[in-house]
Amino acid sequence: MKKPWMINRRTFLRGAGAAVALPWLEAMMPDAQGASAARPPVRLAFFYAPNGIVLDNWRPKAAGELGELLPILKSLEPVKKNILILSDLAADHCWSAVAGHEPSGGGFLVGAKCKHSEEPEVGGVSVDQLAAQKAGLKTPVDSLALGIDPGMRGDHGYSGTYLSNISWRSPNTPAALELNPRQLYERIFRGRTPKRPDWNALGIEEKPAAQSDSIEGSVLDLVREDARDLETKLGFSDRRKLEEYFEGLRSVERRIEDASTDSHTHHQEGFKDDLPRLVLPDGRGIPSTYAEHVALMLDILTLAFQSDTTRFGSFLFSCEKSGRAYPEIGAAGSHHGTSHHQNKPDNLAKLTSINTHHMELFGRMLERMSKIDEGGSTLLDNVMICYGSGISDSNKHNHDNLPVLVAGGGGGAVRGGRHIVYGKKTPICNLYLEMLARVGVDLPKFGDSTGRLDLLT
Amino acid sequence: MRAFAVLLLLSVAAPCLAQDKPKDPSQKEKDDAQAKAKFAAENPFDFDRSIRTLLNKNCYRCHNEEKKKGNVNLQKDENPRMIFENPKVWLTALEALEQKQMPPKKEPQPADADRKLLIDFLKKTLNSLDCEHPRDPGKPSVRRLNRTEYDNSIRDLTGLDLHLADDFTPDASSYGFDNIGEALALSPVMVEQYHDAARKVMLELIDRKAKNPGSWLRVFLGEGVSARVIIQVFATRAFRRPVEPALIDRLLGIYDKARGKGLSHEASVRPMLTAVLISPRFLMRLETARPGVKEAYPVDDYDLASRLSYFLWSAPPDDELLRLAAKGRLSASEVLEKQTRRMLADPRSQELVENFMGQWLQLRGLSGHTPVAKKFPTFTESLRSAMRQEMDLFLGELVRKDRPLTEIVDADYTYLNEELARHYGIDRVQGPEMRRVLLPDHRRGGAVTSAAVLMLQSDPERNNVPRRGNYIAASILGTPPPPPPPDIPALEDSKTAGKEQTLRQLLDLHRSKPECFTCHSRIDPLGFSLENFDAIGRWRDTDAGAPVDASGMLPDGKAFRGPVELKQILLARRDEFTKTLTGNLMIYALGRGLQREDDCVLRAALESASKNGYRFSSLVVTIVQSFPFRHRRNPDY
Secondary structure, three states: OOOOOOOOHHHHHHHHOOOOOOOOOHHHOOOOOOOOOOOOOOEEEEEEOOOEOOHHHOOOOOOEEOOOOOHHHHHHHHHHHHEEEEEEEEOHHHOOOOOOOHHHHHHOOOOOOOOOOOOOOOOOOOHHHHHHHHHHHHOOOOOEEEEOOOOOOOOOOOOOHHHHOOOEEEOOEEOOOEOOHHHHHHHHHOOOOOEEEOHHHOOOOOOOOOOOOOHHHHHHHHHHHHHHHHHOOOOHHHHHHHHHHHHHHHHHHHHHHHHHOOOOOOEEEEOOOOOOOOOOOOOOOOOOOHHHHHHHHHHHHHHHHHOOOOOEEEEEOOOOOOOOEEHHHOEEEEHHHHHOOOOOHHHHHHHHHHHHHHHHHHHHHHHHHHOOEOOOOEOHHHEEEEEEOOOOEOOOOOOOOOOEEEEOOHHHOOOOOEEEEEEEEEEOHHHHHHHHHHOOOOOOOOOOOOOOOOOOO | OHHHHHHHHHHHHHHHHHOOOOOOHHHHHHHHHHHHHHHHHHOOOOHHHHHHHHHHHHOOOOOOOOOOHHHOOOOOOOOHHHHHHOHHHHHHHHHHHHOOOOOOOOOOOOOHHHHHHHHHHHHHHHOOOOOOOOOOOOOOOOEEOOHHHHHHHHHHHHOOOOOHHHHOOOOOOEOOEOOOOOOOOOOHHHHHHHHHHHHHHHHHHHHOHHHOOOOHHHHHHHOOOOHHHHHHHHHHHHHOOOOOHHHHHHHHHHHHHHHHOOOOHHHHHHHHHHHHHOOHHHHEEOOOOOOOOOOOEEOOHHHHHHHHHHHHOOOOOOHHHHHHHHOOOOOOHHHHHHHHHHHHHOHHHHHHHHHHHHHHOOHHHHHHOOOOOOOOOOOOHHHHHHHHHHHHHHHHHHHHOOOEHHHHOOOOEEEEOHHHHHHOOOOOOOOOOOEEEEOOOOOOOOOOOOHHHHHHOOOOOOOOHHHHHHHHHHHHOOOOOOOOOOOOOOOOOOOOOOOOOOHHHHHHHHHOOHHHHHHHHHHHHHHHOOOOEOOOOOEOOEEOOEEOOOEEEOOOOOEEEHHHHHHHHHHHOHHHHHHHHHHHHHHHHHOOOOOHHHHHHHHHHHHHHHHOOOEHHHHHHHHHHOHHHHEEOOOOO
């Protein structure tokens, strides 16, 4: 609901001349109670760290206000007030009698068990994709599923898909994992400069795209009609693939329309040096080092949130069970191998370095988010990011006492700076249920949830 | 199956319904029961009418989806086919029924006749593998082109080798391969990627045509050929089969529309071709169905051509295959065999090496494996590249020249350049180019003792004995051990205070633990026999100052030592090796997991191999000629 006295930013700009970069105007701000139209929306993200985490170097000794952070979390000191460490959450659905890692990655965000099969089938739609399906249509891109490593080979009768994906559009279809920053950038920003959103314009109805008579439109129409004919000849599981195909054609169509008309009405102006400009490497567009690759992917995610290009994302630091070596930080052996640490100090030290390295890259992103002004609040205030692993200790393959933290203010829902210890085996799905509620997706249950996780008290 | 049973039910029930309408319910029940009994007597093994009732009464109460008593769920196998596919569980059930261990004593027991009926049913069902009359080619699944297949298809279609798929979303790996129909999902982002890629192809093809004079299509486009001929040729090749005239007309409609808007001939061709490149007919392998047919039927010749070419070349059929398909001759057995041999001998079969062998032998990880530089300063990028080329050339010769598949285990030649030769301790090779070299002894030769495999099955900083052993047990012999239990006890658990122990002593200790013994007694000896090779595959006689002990004893008590004797053991078990290779090759060829009926093909391949000196082609030809490769059935709607 828009208040009548609020100046529509677009109207204002028309008078002032669009070339001028404007500071945020108080008159455009929502009142203290947060008028819905002008408040930046909550954005959700889910970060997955594979092969468990050395909890001794993560979990604060006591519950309550955060004191000095332990080594793995040390890099979060500057944004500590926006961090909630959640202890004793469990993901029973990650357990399997025959494999430790495979169902942990694939099932983590789904909240139900993965089928023991080489033909991948998880127990439902993952939390990020569910949010995107219910609330993602307001932005040009419904969600992002980002990663670094190409797929893994499965083992013990599980498809490699389970190790390589955490985001699932349907039980059989993982959200397409994007690894190449250049291609990602080009796809989501469509060759245009990302713009600063005008939250005051959020409520404005978009005009339905005019029936276009373009040649490109005819190409898509033809292909769609032809595929409809094919569909009748296919079996159930193959028709599913075609449904995804049609959805893809719609995305292509939207971007063609966007190229001619700015259908995303609340975009206003180019960013003015909030952050250093993104530099996409030449050639294929993939940075040569792991850290630079991660940082660039997270910069693009940040930019996608900042410009309201999407509101939902997931990020995989590496595949579950990944054997990636990190010689650059003194952990040359296989990550998975090291994670079966057998309590050897050398292994624990290496594993801690890997965990810390991931966290530093995450912390860097949070710091950048904390510097992005969204008109009285920062981007960090308006995100809610779950960071965790489906395995607690890779040496034991246990799925309780998980390392989980929530970063960001959740649009005011989260009071950070604390360590909360829940009852043993509180389902992590309770957290997902709470996060869904924060973006307006109210569900009675998600996975094995027993209720919304209480974060405020 | 179930639909069939319902039909039967209707046909049996119909006469009762037609008779006297107002019938008292108890009489109707009696009639029903009688009809049921009569039907059961006539069809004792009918699952839905007889067997399921018995299972319901005697088995499902405990062994169901929820209770899974003893971790056994019998209810999930809903028909005889599923029971047939799950022999491990049902053979146990059969035994328990025969021994009267089940149902448990304290539970109500079935009548002897019922018990016998169940036993007979299970025996018949589980032994119903009938290789003379194969029936099930497996569940059909549309196979989306994977990244390699996409790139090769674009290359063959346009003459442009653009590698656009490098940046597509990675393909899922199932059963160890990235071409499995059920795992190759399609999601909207990928359609955007295909659309982008199609634009890039058009850009290269038309706008930048001067830069690519080699493209046949470019020449074709430049010669004033009519739009109809262009689209006819392009779509036929792209869809790998003749295109219905109506679709050609619709594609031409796009061209006409563009011309109508004043665009040039070339600019108008572009959207027409784009439509082809983003069509599911190009992006997926859609096979022609025969609506209404219940049984399996032969795939049509064009589909067979695609099955063959994507299997052996990871690419679309070439002109010769399409020509034979057009004449309906490809499916003739002798033609099919001749084509298979032609394709194996063709350089394009290198794709089978890279994609099939590369995944089966797990060589694809080579570019991502980096030995610790401090420990292995002689490792260089050029050495890595030579390791890869060795395998490409060696396995390429095996495929193209049709060498015996046992050479994968042991061969008396390989391909080396100076750097790799020095790495192997061979000093008469000079210069950077790879060449065929006869080996002085059997320590090298074959994939198992290649630097590539030995390095990849090591950790970056040291050897990994169980890992190498597991590789041989699983990939070569087809007997993967079950996963290790979680919370593995630390190797130096029982402290032998202060005493430095060798890896062997530690693993001996490990094997002494009962939870570790079963598997490690099988895999460790295999791994130990390769201890003369370090973590980058160099030969060594000592390890940390002590002489290398490469001896081991297999669970059957056979003692052996070193790689040469390991190879002898593997060669003695060449039937297991052949079956493992065939099974993997079949999964790759069919794009699906194996089912029990596929055993028939494995047996036939083994027989053919042993008659033909284990030549690689004997497996490929057997698979190509097999029932599941040449047939399909309609999907479940």
